[in-house]
Amino acid sequence: MSATVQPMRADARRNRQLILAAAAQAFAEDGIGVPVDEIARRAGVGTGTFYRHFPTKEALFEAVVLEHMSEVVAEAARRAAAVAPGEALLDFLTYLADQGATKRNLVDALAGAGIDVESRAAHFKKALEAQLSELLTRAQARGEIRDDVTLGDLIGLVMGTCQYSNHGASQRRMLSVVYDGLRPSGRPDPSSDSSSEDRPAFQ
Amino acid sequence: MSATVQPMRADARRNRQLILAAAAQAFAEDGIGVPVDEIARRAGVGTGTFYRHFPTKEALFEAVVLEHMSEVVAEAARRAAAVAPGEALLDFLTYLADQGATKRNLVDALAGAGIDVESRAAHFKKALEAQLSELLTRAQARGEIRDDVTLGDLIGLVMGTCQYSNHGASQRRMLSVVYDGLRPSGRPDPSSDSSSEDRPAFQ
DNA sequence: CAGAATACGGAACTAGCGTTCCGTTTGTCA
DNA sequence: TGACAAACGGAACGCTAGTTCCGTATTCTG
Numbered sequence: 001m002s003a004t005v006q007p008m009r010a011d012a013r014r015n016r017q018l019i020l021a022a023a024a025q026a027f028a029e030d031g032i033g034v035p036v037d038e039i040a041r042r043a044g045v046g047t048g049t050f051y052r053h054f055p056t057k058e059a060l061f062e063a064v065v066l067e068h069m070s071e072v073v074a075e076a077a078r079r080a081a082a083v084a085p086g087e088a089l090l091d092f093l094t095y096l097a098d099q100g101a102t103k104r105n106l107v108d109a110l111a112g113a114g115i116d117v118e119s120r121a122a123h124f125k126k127a128l129e130a131q132l133s134e135l136l137t138r139a140q141a142r143g144e145i146r147d148d149v150t151l152g153d154l155i156g157l158v159m160g161t162c163q164y165s166n167h168g169a170s171q172r173r174m175l176s177v178v179y180d181g182l183r184p185s186g187r188p189d190p191s192s193d194s195s196s197e198d199r200p201a202f203q
Numbered sequence: 204m205s206a207t208v209q210p211m212r213a214d215a216r217r218n219r220q221l222i223l224a225a226a227a228q229a230f231a232e233d234g235i236g237v238p239v240d241e242i243a244r245r246a247g248v249g250t251g252t253f254y255r256h257f258p259t260k261e262a263l264f265e266a267v268v269l270e271h272m273s274e275v276v277a278e279a280a281r282r283a284a285a286v287a288p289g290e291a292l293l294d295f296l297t298y299l300a301d302q303g304a305t306k307r308n309l310v311d312a313l314a315g316a317g318i319d320v321e322s323r324a325a326h327f328k329k330a331l332e333a334q335l336s337e338l339l340t341r342a343q344a345r346g347e348i349r350d351d352v353t354l355g356d357l358i359g360l361v362m363g364t365c366q367y368s369n370h371g372a373s374q375r376r377m378l379s380v381v382y383d384g385l386r387p388s389g390r391p392d393p394s395s396d397s398s399s400e401d402r403p404a405f406q
Numbered sequence: 407c408a409g410a411a412t413a414c415g416g417a418a419c420t421a422g423c424g425t426t427c428c429g430t431t432t433g434t435c436a
Numbered sequence: 437t438g439a440c441a442a443a444c445g446g447a448a449c450g451c452t453a454g455t456t457c458c459g460t461a462t463t464c465t466g
Contacts, residue, residue, distance in 0.1 A: 009412060009463055035453055037416095046415030051455065149380060152371030157380060160363020168355030177352060177360060181384025212433055212442060238423055240446095249445030250425080260424065407466100414461065421454085431444065436437100 016053045018043040024064050032061070069124040072099050080131050086144035089135040090179055093158045097175055100162035129155075145182050154182075219256045221246040227267050235264070272327040275302050283334050289347035292338040293382055296361045300378055303365035332358075348385050357385075 022043035026034045040050045054060040080092050139145040157178045165171035225246035229237045243253045257263040283295050342348040360381045368374035
């Protein structure tokens, strides 16, 4: 499988990108239900062309999600590098929350449809979790985060705030509550006051 | 519109219940995608019978959701009545979290499909929110809950913990973090220790 | 610039699912 | 118990959306 990818024809490469972009947008806007025809139309190609590039609609989902995850992982790694563990962790989580909120429709739709993106995205997921896990462990060792909280809890809490960030709920305030709750009991917010309205105490 | 419901025939009444029960189970297990045929099969009736009872598949969704919501509202009201506001609020929220976790698939599926259950369920939703709102206001007046938190935040936070209560995340621990975060800064947990019980009771 | 390989477009095919129709069965009431 | 209305079952219909096919257009190579 050394698979020297023989170069695609120029128009083919361009169309592939157009389809991916159109799909990402369409899924985010209208959910997973968008017909293939609609995606093709948005990309300005025919359905035949679509199926030349992706063997199936589900394959397109995968491609879109993988592309997105790889971006997230890269950006997250960049953020995790420099700062002190506690701060870095919250920064990391905040970034994830932003991403989650933005692409919520997409992720929801995929999960809701029971599409097994997990297996293909496992690599990226592992990478993310590894980074988060290290930050969490260090932050806990320093007493900056409750000891009983697990990696899964962390992810669940942050992603949870993405699900309902409308209907009069502010994701900023919800995150602020979560971050307060993550500190060990009796340990006040180390930075500014926590009664912030629309300004999270970190950033 | 005094609508004296002339009594249904015995078999009809029975079948209607069978369909509702089968539907609730089917939606919870397999999502909203289950074909009408499958629901009918589970209920042990034909599709013709199905459509005799519900004019459309969506009407069935509504019926299922409304039934569930009316149960939740009734039980929630019962719990909210007796205790002190702060405690009552958390008890109330915990009950909602339980329900949300149990019926997650159903609610997800409905929301994901963009079905307008809101308009029909508006009455129940209002009732729930009214009760919650009063508890929240009272608890905030007593300084037991952060002042900046809104009703929407509260609901979002609690429902958020329902979304990811697997994959190594414990809903109990997540709720515990949220409840800690809801207290005004520097106010320790008034009740027992806040460390995890390892009895998730659900997963 | 010509020929061949690659890619394109969209009509046509197929499968699944919601809904309707109608001949048959069952419950109810006198 | 007999007759009639109510309810049942499941075959059939039509629509939507995923996929395939093939004649046409475009790009690359010598």
